Amino acid sequence: MAIFDPKQKVIAGYQKSIDDKKNSIKKYYDEIGRMYYGQYKDMNLDVTKDINTRCDAVSTLYDEIDDLNIKILHEKGLKLCPKCRTENALTYAFCFKCGSRFDDPDAVIDEAAISGAPVAAPAAPAVPEPIEETVAEEETPAPEVAPATEDAPAEEEA
């Protein structure tokens, strides 16, 4: 049987949020594609603005996914080097790979802070609502296959 420690639960929450955001991104891409095609078929249509708002939304979602991935790393006691993206322990002041300095408060070895560190609350799934525009199609895209989880959390055996 699987033993769930609170950390695993928090990570699962983040992962779920990431999956939701990935699905939203797919939906936006779908809409962008249909809009672009609509413009291709009818040169009088100008959907540039509609496409741009969706591109903005996608960018925001990618940023939020990055943030969530960083939070997941934090739960695992890791952080990414801002320069080379190598995973380092939270307590490292310098990247062990490229030597870049970490400018964050975690980069100080402080036993008290480590043991009593407040766990970051899971981010509310802030999925921006799909923008309703005049070009909205009647058909809703069929739900797609959920993206394969790259690294399923290993279950700890007691």
Ligand SMILES: [Zn+2]
């Ligand atoms: Zn580095």
